[in-house]
Amino acid sequence: MRDFVKCFRRESAGHWVCTKPCEIELAGGRVQVAAGTRFTKGTRFMDVDIADLLDDEYGKKKRRS
Numbered sequence: 001m002r003d004f005v006k007c008f009r010r011e012s013a014g015h016w017v018c019t020k021p022c023e024i025e026l027a028g029g030r031v032q033v034a035a036g037t038r039f040t041k042g043t044r045f046m047d048v049d050i051a052d053l054l055d056d057e058y059g060k061k062k063r064r065s
Helices: 050-064
Strands: 008-012 015-018 022-026 029-033 038-040
Touching: 008 050, 015 050, 038 050
Parallel strands: none
Antiparallel strands: 008 015, 015 038, 022 029
């Protein structure tokens, strides 16, 4: 997940934009994201709330630093 989150820029809580193409392997399968794609918490992409995943990882990163 750490590599995946590096492909995004946080615009505000719950709002993210993909800055370079990336993919993540999840329990339900692989999710590929194109650069420029925007995600808002509560919106599902390929049945996954990407913004929620990114917010969680962002929170973990802040606690580690």
